[in-house]
Amino acid sequence: xxxxxxxxxxxxxxxxxxxxxxxxxxxxxxxxxxxxxxxxxxxxxxxxxxxxxxxxxxxxxxxxxxxxxxxxxxxxxxxxxxxxxxxxxxxxxxxxxxxxxxxxxxxxxxxxxxxxxxxxxxxxxxxxxxxxxxxxxxxxxxxxxxxxxxxxxxxxxxxxxxxxxxxxxxxxxxxxxxxxxxxxxxxxxxxxxxxxxxxxxxxxxxxxxxxxxxxxxxxxxxxxxxxxxxxxxxxxxxxxxxxxxxxxxxxxxxxxxxxxxxxxxxxxxxxxxxxxxxxxxxxxxxxxxxxxxxxxxxxxxxxxxxxxxxxxxxxxxxxxxxxxxxxxxxxxxxxxxxxxxxxxxxxxxxxxxxxxxxxxxxxxxxxxxxxxxxxxxxxxxxxxxxxxxxxxxxxxxxxxxxxxxxxxxxxxxxxxxxxxxxxxxxxxxxxxxxxxxxxxxxxxxxxxxxxxxxxxxxxxxxxxxxxxxxxxxxxxxxxxxxxxxxxxxxxxxxxxxxxxxxxxxxxxxxxxxxxxxxxxxxxxxxxxxxxxxxxxxxxxxxxxxxxxxxxxxxxxxxxxxxxxxxxxxxxxxxxxxxxxxxxxxxxxxxxxxxxxxxxxxxxxxxxxxxxxxxxxxxxxxxxxxxxxxxxxxxxxx
Amino acid sequence: xxxxxxxxxxxxxxxxxxxxxxxxxxxxxxxxxxxxxxxxxxxxxxxxxxxxxxxxxxxxxxxxxxxxxxxxxxxxxxxxxxxxxxxxxxxxxxxxxxxxxxxxxxxxxxxxxxxxxxxxxxxxxxxxxxxxxxxxxxxxxxxxxxxxxxxxxxxxxxxxxxxxxxxxxxxxxxxxxxxxxxxxxxxxxxxxxxxxxxxxxxxxxxxxxxxxxxxxxxxxxxxxxxxxxxxxxxxxxxxxxxxxxxxxxxxxxxxxxxxxxxxxxxxxxxxxxxxxxxxxxxxxxxxxxxxxxxxx
Numbered sequence: 001x002x003x004x005x006x007x008x009x010x011x012x013x014x015x016x017x018x019x020x021x022x023x024x025x026x027x028x029x030x031x032x033x034x035x036x037x038x039x040x041x042x043x044x045x046x047x048x049x050x051x052x053x054x055x056x057x058x059x060x061x062x063x064x065x066x067x068x069x070x071x072x073x074x075x076x077x078x079x080x081x082x083x084x085x086x087x088x089x090x091x092x093x094x095x096x097x098x099x100x101x102x103x104x105x106x107x108x109x110x111x112x113x114x115x116x117x118x119x120x121x122x123x124x125x126x127x128x129x130x131x132x133x134x135x136x137x138x139x140x141x142x143x144x145x146x147x148x149x150x151x152x153x154x155x156x157x158x159x160x161x162x163x164x165x166x167x168x169x170x171x172x173x174x175x176x177x178x179x180x181x182x183x184x185x186x187x188x189x190x191x192x193x194x195x196x197x198x199x200x201x202x203x204x205x206x207x208x209x210x211x212x213x214x215x216x217x218x219x220x221x222x223x224x225x226x227x228x229x230x231x232x233x234x235x236x237x238x239x240x241x242x243x244x245x246x247x248x249x250x251x252x253x254x255x256x257x258x259x260x261x262x263x264x265x266x267x268x269x270x271x272x273x274x275x276x277x278x279x280x281x282x283x284x285x286x287x288x289x290x291x292x293x294x295x296x297x298x299x300x301x302x303x304x305x306x307x308x309x310x311x312x313x314x315x316x317x318x319x320x321x322x323x324x325x326x327x328x329x330x331x332x333x334x335x336x337x338x339x340x341x342x343x344x345x346x347x348x349x350x351x352x353x354x355x356x357x358x359x360x361x362x363x364x365x366x367x368x369x370x371x372x373x374x375x376x377x378x379x380x381x382x383x384x385x386x387x388x389x390x391x392x393x394x395x396x397x398x399x400x401x402x403x404x405x406x407x408x409x410x411x412x413x414x415x416x417x418x419x420x421x422x423x424x425x426x427x428x429x430x431x432x433x434x435x436x437x438x439x440x441x442x443x444x445x446x447x448x449x450x451x452x453x454x455x456x457x458x459x460x461x462x463x464x465x466x467x468x469x470x471x472x473x474x475x476x477x478x479x480x481x482x483x484x485x486x487x488x489x490x491x492x493x494x495x496x497x498x499x500x501x502x503x504x505x506x507x508x509x510x511x512x513x514x515x516x517x518x519x520x521x522x523x524x525x526x527x528x529x530x531x532x533x534x535x536x537x538x539x540x541x542x543x544x545x546x547x548x549x550x551x552x553x554x555x556x557x558x559x560x561x562x563x564x565x566x567x568x569x570x571x572x573x574x575x576x577x578x579x580x581x582x583x584x585x586x587x588x589x590x591x592x593x594x595x596x597x598x599x600x601x602x603x604x605x606x607x608x609x610x611x612x613x614x615x616x617x618x619x620x621x622x623x624x625x626x627x628x629x630x631x632x633x634x635x636x637x
Numbered sequence: 638x639x640x641x642x643x644x645x646x647x648x649x650x651x652x653x654x655x656x657x658x659x660x661x662x663x664x665x666x667x668x669x670x671x672x673x674x675x676x677x678x679x680x681x682x683x684x685x686x687x688x689x690x691x692x693x694x695x696x697x698x699x700x701x702x703x704x705x706x707x708x709x710x711x712x713x714x715x716x717x718x719x720x721x722x723x724x725x726x727x728x729x730x731x732x733x734x735x736x737x738x739x740x741x742x743x744x745x746x747x748x749x750x751x752x753x754x755x756x757x758x759x760x761x762x763x764x765x766x767x768x769x770x771x772x773x774x775x776x777x778x779x780x781x782x783x784x785x786x787x788x789x790x791x792x793x794x795x796x797x798x799x800x801x802x803x804x805x806x807x808x809x810x811x812x813x814x815x816x817x818x819x820x821x822x823x824x825x826x827x828x829x830x831x832x833x834x835x836x837x838x839x840x841x842x843x844x845x846x847x848x849x850x851x852x853x854x855x856x857x858x859x860x861x862x863x864x865x866x867x868x869x870x871x872x873x874x875x876x877x878x879x880x881x882x883x884x885x886x887x888x889x890x891x892x893x894x895x896x897x898x899x900x901x902x903x904x905x906x907x908x909x910x911x912x913x914x915x916x917x918x919x920x921x922x923x924x925x926x927x928x929x930x931x932x933x
Contacts, residue, residue, distance in 0.1 A: 329695060376689060377686065377691075377723075378687030380723075468764070471757070475715050476708035482707060482708075482745070490791045503798075504804045507809050508808060
């Protein structure tokens with residue numbers, strides 16, 4: 001029996017290799033007779049016992065010898081189960097038996113189920129539609145146990161939630177043993193993938209751009225890697241969400257994205273298994289700080305309870321214009337790479353108003369332009385081109401060609417030079433501008449018997465009533481000397497406010513200063529003519545004339561000083577008051593009585609000295625000075 | 638296939654290959670940068686030969702380099718019109734021509750050729766709009782723009798400063814007081830007696846009038862000058878170089894209203910990335926920067 005089994009297995013393997021159908025397996029279960037007409041429908045559980053919340057799959061296969069088409073696979077899950085899918089596949093099997101060899105064809109459908117409560121559940125038989133009726137498989141039974149009850153399982157395939165749909169009865173992974181991600185026996189560590197630190201300990205994504213600063217249209221190659229530990233996660237949940245790359249043109253560089261050979265690299269101090277998930281060439285469309293967005297994936301953790309979501313970093317690329325220096329005429333932003341131009345013009349002789357075909361092919365590497373600037377001129381009409389392209393990834397470069405097929409109408413007879421088609425571009429490797437050129441040559445345009453109306457190139461042509469610009473003045477062939485007007489603003493910034501505010505403010509300030517000066521002058525003049533000043537001046541005069549021996553003049557001066565001092569002290573004009581009443585008048589005005597009495601006496605002495613020269617000697621200057629001083633102090637007090 | 642036909646096919650293929658070889662010059666060389674003078678000469682030669690494509694390359698390169706000359710601007714407008722007349726028109730060519738002629742007029746306000754060309758371009762735009770069923774749109778500027786645009790901001794500035802000086806002079810003149818009179822033998826006259834102070838000094842009268850007039854003028858001129866200066870600093874004249882331009886808000890939502898026609902003169906303000914703030918008559922909003930050509 002065991003030998004028979006081994007023989008059967010070898011036969012299955014050779015059948016798979018012969019058919020070359022990935023994932024093919026052989027069904028050799030006894031008693032599965034295949035009807036000639038209806039397909040054979042089988043259903044299979046990935047696990048007969050699962051935990052609550054643990055995804056498992058139900059795989060349905062509908063196979064027939066005659067290739068009858070079955071469709072619309074359906075499953076009705078028990079209540080409390082969530083179902084996703086089905087994921088469809090085509091199936092081809094070869095069966096060996098005593099009756100000879102049979103080849104079966106059909107479809108496969110895989111659902112992913114998750115139970116929410118423990119218990120034993122019967123899953124009604126999944127079915128397919130065939131020939132207007134539904135053909136059912138057998139019902140299935142699954143036991144659901146509480147979380148954490150079952151031992152940890154080995155992970156399934158990356159891309160198949162709940163495990164590979166191609167599980168065979170000969171054990172997980174067969175016949176592709178040794179392809180498990182965790183098998184790193186032959187995997188070498190790649191120092192180029194080493195990261196200084198790991199953003200997560202189980203699984204994370206990392207994106208890498210080969211350039212951080214480029215010019216508009218220059219290629220940036222982005223590589224996306226998945227780093228995972230041996231126990232990083234169980235399965236990838238769904239399809240990864242790509243980077244948005246909204247400011248870039250993108251081209252894939254990998255045909256087999258996601259199935260690259262796994263490598264080992266360190267992130268921080270930990271070893272990770274690294275797989276290149278995708279590699280894309282992107283071409284920035286504008287200047288600025290452009291963001292690629294993040295690539296993200298979701299995973300189902302080994303504990304089957306949680307989902308992990310991981311994203312790459314949002315790559316930032318600084319995009320600038322290529323240098324303005326030495327920029328050739330007609331350069332358009334984005335034309336970056338290394339290009340050549342070839343052209344073909346046919347025919348070379350045409351009647352006026354006829355057309356020729358001009359085919360221009362741009363080949364090269366980089367951001368091959370999507371349009372060309374053709375040598376436009378009067379009498380040559382370039383119609384919109386028909387474009388063809390063939391671009392492919394070669395290594396990390398996008399190479400290929402774009403062809404532009406123009407129909408050119410010639411409206412002017414004679415030998416018409418079509419000119420040269422030029423493509424200025426920035427060569428990022430040489431870091432300089434280059435120009436790809438191709439001469440288009442000349443066309444002999446034979447005059448037509450009925451020449452079409454050609455648009456005139458200059459205003460010297462006769463005015464055409466259909467041409468709204470027929471009367472335009474001609475171009476300027478010489479340029480007169482011209483100096484651009486001063487662009488600077490008059491009185492920029494705060495100078496304008498200063499210029500407006502300063503004149504009236506200065507005028508007001510000047511007026512204020514003048515007013516103050518005038519008041520000061522008036523105050524000074526008033527002070528000079530005040531009784532106090534005059535009194536002191538009279539005393540000085542008295543001293544002078546006393547010294548000169550003129551006693552009468554000294555007495556008169558003393559009298560004047562006292563009268564002015566009385567006026568300064570009390571406001572009383574002593575000359576208008578009777579001598580007898582002066583003392584009481586002064587006392588009423590607030591002058592101390594002794595001082596008033598002394599003033600009255602000294603005035604009387606002065607009066608006497610006016611008529612009696614001998615009495616003049618009685619007028620004592622120091623007494624007068626003391627009196628004046630007392631009077632003025634009295635005023636102050 | 639007969640032998641002669643096969644031979645003919647081979648000959649055609651050979652000729653095709655030869656043609657490719659002959660024209661695949663694939664000339665790949667560094668392009669030395671042309672000087673401004675060389676570009677000017679190149680543009681003249683290209684215009685004379687009707688090669689408007691080359692002429693436009695040269696003239697646009699000169700404009701990019703900041704070379705300003707009314708003649709070059711005028712020629713650029715003509716080159717765009719040449720392309721229109723050669724049935725090779727691209728959307729916005731009429732607007733670009735109008736922008737070039739506007740530029741020529743800004744640089745040389747008395748250029749009659751540019752005036753005529755600009756009128757022709759705008760008339761053609763109107764004719765095309767009418768042909769498409771569009772109505773004529775008259776964008777009237779707001780009163781503040783009308784007043785500020787009566788004269789240049791320099792004129793408003795000078796007028797404001799002059800008014801300020803006159804105010805200062807008036808204030809000074811007002812300080813000239815009435816001539817003093819001999820004191821009356823009857824003693825001081827009562828206050829308010831006009832005869833006491835005599836007739837007012839002529840400069841005092843002049844100062845009083847000057848202060849009143851210049852103060853009013855300053856109060857009127859100052860905000861206008863300020864507004865005109867702000868407009869000059871924060872806005873630029875521009876011309877629409879798209880077939881039509883629909884104003885949007887800064888999030889890109891269309892504001893509604895009439896689209897701005899090609900070749901219309903607009904006032905261009907703030908730029909945010911790829912959009913610019915535009916004022917057309919009393920309407921304002923945002924437009925893609927590529928649909929407006931800002932005049933120097």
